[in-house]
Amino acid sequence: MRRQVFAFSGVLTPRPGERGNRPLLEHVLALGAERRQTEGPVRLCYVPTAVGDDPAAVSAYQRVFGGRDDVVLSVLTLFPQPSVPDVRGHLLTQDVVLVEGGSVVNLMAVWRAHGLPDVLRECWDAGVLLAGPSAGSLCWHVGGPTDAWSERLAPFTEGLALLPHSNAVHDDSAEQPRRAAYRRMVAAGELPGGLATEDGVGLHYLGTELVEAVTVRPGARAWRVDPDGADGVVERPITPRAL
Incomplete structure (x- = not known):
């Protein structure tokens, strides 16, 4: 089986005429269907731990996917106890595990x-x-910048590290200086080099190798960011394929 991750920055504020995150979610389903290699609906497990298993988040995904013939949606909540009797067995039967954004610090602790x-x-x-956006993107990596502790961005390095580098999401956000903060953390050695995504951009990995970047937003990019050995960084733009 191919080991794969699809990590993305969700669209925080859709522009007029944009479909928001829906094309990214449809891409997740398409990758899940390829993984099946057989006929039948995609088995998708939604994991909202990073938002404290918020019922509103669960309801939103149930509205989007619950009535579709091509998806079998399940939800794994962990508060106050796991919602399925055999968490391991349930997750291993899925085609996709989709992790919600939110607090990556709380996510990993739980x-x-x-x-x-x-x-x-x-x-x-x-x-x-x-797969997943925001915290659901950082968690598969070593870590990345997060505001989970306070309003100020800080380096988080307790991710699963399936992907042995860092990740920064919402790299073009106007609300926080995420772009500058990530590059400063990489330059200072607080985070290893890695990949940043602007809103609407996703990264598809096979094993630990990036095979494709995709976007739902014209002009949005991903970036490879590495320390240059002289208190700075070297960054390389990655032009994604439009979905």
């Missing part, structure tokens, strides 16, 4: 309390597509 890191690595090895 996952570790429930033994999810080992289970998710097993899913990855078994070819289950691991």
Whole structure:
């Protein structure tokens, strides 16, 4: 089985005429369908740990995917206890595990309390597509900048590290200086080099190698950012394919 991850920056504020995150989610389903290699609906498990298993987030995904013939949607919540009796068995039967954005710090703390890191690595090895926006993107990497502790961005390095580099999301956000903060952290050695995505851009990895970047927003890009050995960084733009 191919080990694969699709990590993306969701569209925080859709522009007039944009479809928001829907094309990215449809791309996730398409990758899940390719993984199946057989006829039948895509088995998608939504994991909203990073937003504290918010019922509103669960309802939103149930509205989008619950009535479709090409998707079998399940939800794994962990508050106050796991919503399925066998978490490992359930996740290993999925085509896609889709992790919600939110607090990556709280996400990883709860996952570790429930033994999810080992289970998710097993899913990855078994070819289950691991996907998600924001915190659901950072978690598969070593880490990245986060505002989970305070309003100020800080380096987080306790991700699953399936992908052995850092990740920065919402790299073009006007609300916080995420672009500058990420590059400063890489230059200072607080984060290893890695990949940043602007809003609407996703990264598809096979194993630990990036095979494609995609976007729902014209002009949006991904960036490879590495330390230059002289208190700075070298950055290389990656032009994504439009979905």
